[in-house]
Amino acid sequence: MSFLSATLSRVKPSPTIAVTNKARELREAGRDVIGLGAGEPDFDTPDNIKAAAVRAIEAGHTKYTAVDGIPELKQAICTKLRRDNGLDYVPAQVSVGTGGKQILYNALMATLNPGDEVVIPAPYWVSYPDMVLLAGGEPVVAETSIQTGFKLTADQLDAAITPKTKWFIFNSPSNPTGAGYSREELKELTDVLMRHPHVWVMTDDMYEHLSYDGFEFVTPAQVEPGLYDRTLTCNGVSKAYAMTGWRIGYAAGPEPLIAAMRKIQSQSTSNPCSVSQWAAVEALNGPQDFLPANNAVFKRRRDLVVSMLSQIDGIECPTPEGAFYVYPSIAGLIGKTSPKGTVISDDEVFATALLDEANVAVVFGAAFGLSPNFRVSYATSDTALTEACRRIQSFCAALT
Ligand SMILES: Cc1ncc(COP(=O)(O)O)c(C=O)c1O
Numbered sequence: 010m011s012f013l014s015a016t017l018s019r020v021k022p023s024p025t026i027a028v029t030n031k032a033r034e035l036r037e038a039g040r041d042v043i044g045l046g047a048g049e050p051d052f053d054t055p056d057n058i059k060a061a062a063v064r065a066i067e068a069g070h071t072k073y074t075a076v077d078g079i080p081e082l083k084q085a086i087c088t089k090l091r092r093d094n095g096l097d098y099v100p101a102q103v104s105v106g107t108g109g110k111q112i113l114y115n116a117l118m119a120t121l122n123p124g125d126e127v128v129i130p131a132p133y134w135v136s137y138p139d140m141v142l143l144a145g146g147e148p149v150v151a152e153t154s155i156q157t158g159f160k161l162t163a164d165q166l167d168a169a170i171t172p173k174t175k176w177f178i179f180n181s182p183s184n185p186t187g188a189g190y191s192r193e194e195l196k197e198l199t200d201v202l203m204r205h206p207h208v209w210v211m212t213d214d215m216y217e218h219l220s221y222d223g224f225e226f227v228t229p230a231q232v233e234p235g236l237y238d239r240t241l242t243c244n245g246v247s248k249a250y251a252m253t254g255w256r257i258g259y260a261a262g263p264e265p266l267i268a269a270m271r272k273i274q275s276q277s278t279s280n281p282c283s284v285s286q287w288a289a290v291e292a293l294n295g296p297q298d299f300l301p302a303n304n305a306v307f308k309r310r311r312d313l314v315v316s317m318l319s320q321i322d323g324i325e326c327p328t329p330e331g332a333f334y335v336y337p338s339i340a341g342l343i344g345k346t347s348p349k350g351t352v353i354s355d356d357e358v359f360a361t362a363l364l365d366e367a368n369v370a371v372v373f374g375a376a377f378g379l380s381p382n383f384r385v386s387y388a389t390s391d392t393a394l395t396e397a398c399r400r401i402q403s404f405c406a407a408l409t
Pocket residue numbers: 048107108109110111134180183184213215245246247253256257258
């Protein structure tokens with residue numbers, strides 16, 4: 010329809026949200042569907058954070074705030090970046106937005122001109138390429154492989170960079186693979202970036218606190234201080250603090266970039282929710298002891314899912330370092346036929362057949378830019394996970 014913008018035709022709706030909605034619709038229609046599509050913790054927001062929000066309402070913090078965040082939250086973010094990441098920022102270098110999503114979007118809107126390229130390792134979080142397209146830039150996808158644990162190599166990064174590259178988007182631990190880069194692995198990438206001074210780094214540290222087996226989280230400006238002046242360190246409270254609905258994300262970086270992002274936000278949404286900002290102050294400044302407790306649960310679930318999926322002939326399921334996703338390959342199932350006659354020609358057909366024939370909702374790998382795979386979110390109960398994996402086992406065993 011010509012009324013709609015040409016930009017809109019460059020992007021697609023979020024496939025992860027589509028899968029979650031479809032699973033919900035089927036459940037509402039009475040089908041016994043287990044949803045492994047959603048990218049959010051099933052834990053409730055901790056009580057101390059909720060109480061801080063109630064106090065904020067009672068204290069009348071219900072009005073507009075500074076466009077990109079209250080001073081108390083910006084200070085809490087600076088304290089967190091020093092405490093957890095060894096990075097020094099002042100509040101003027103910090104931007105707070107309505108979720109990590111808005112922060113990344115603001116940064117791309119504030120910096121991309123037509124033809125500017127953004128290097129995105131695949132598999133990627135579904136929104137990166139579409140946000141780049143919305144902002145008028147060109148996504149340049151650099152495919153990783155299961156052999157390197159879905160991690161980009163130095164050579165691959167080097168090959169993807171051109172004179173037009175503006176940003177490199179980095180995400181560790183990753184959505185959708187859970188892959189986390191060690192200090193040594195990340196240093197290999199930052200060494201490449203040091204040789205390309207025109208490339209800026211947008212690091213999405215959203216899953217920083219969700220990692221297992223003693224994995225040490227590191228972020229680019231920490232591993233290579235020489236990148237500090239061209240790195241935007243993005244993070245948020247959604248995943249670690251089970252606050253997806255509160256919509257608070259943030260970034261720290263060079264002041265002129267932060268000012269440009271503020272300008273975009275001032276003409277679009279203005280400040281993020283005042284009450285949520287006070288809740289985020291408590292999340293960052295308050296007790297952090299529930300994090301290891303939650304991680305112990307996630308690790309148990311990861312091990313359960315990896316073990317049950319690895320028993321399936323034709324599926325290869327690596328054990329990731331973090332986040333709450335696994336990204337198994339179905340290369341060994343391509344070409345087989347389901348009992349209802351569906352030929353598994355690719356991962357989208359696999360995911361659709363799994364939902365139709367086995368009542369399990371997962372997201373197909375093509376949505377994340379690397380096939381043939383599917384993403385399982387294990388942020389759900391052990392009982393649901395066990396039953397879902399049992400159904401996937403039976404579905405795959407029945408393929409001929
Ligand atoms: C890698 C990654 N970055 C950013 C986000 C966005 O987080 P938020 O809910 O704070 O907008 C998500 C959410 O799924 C994510 O997985």
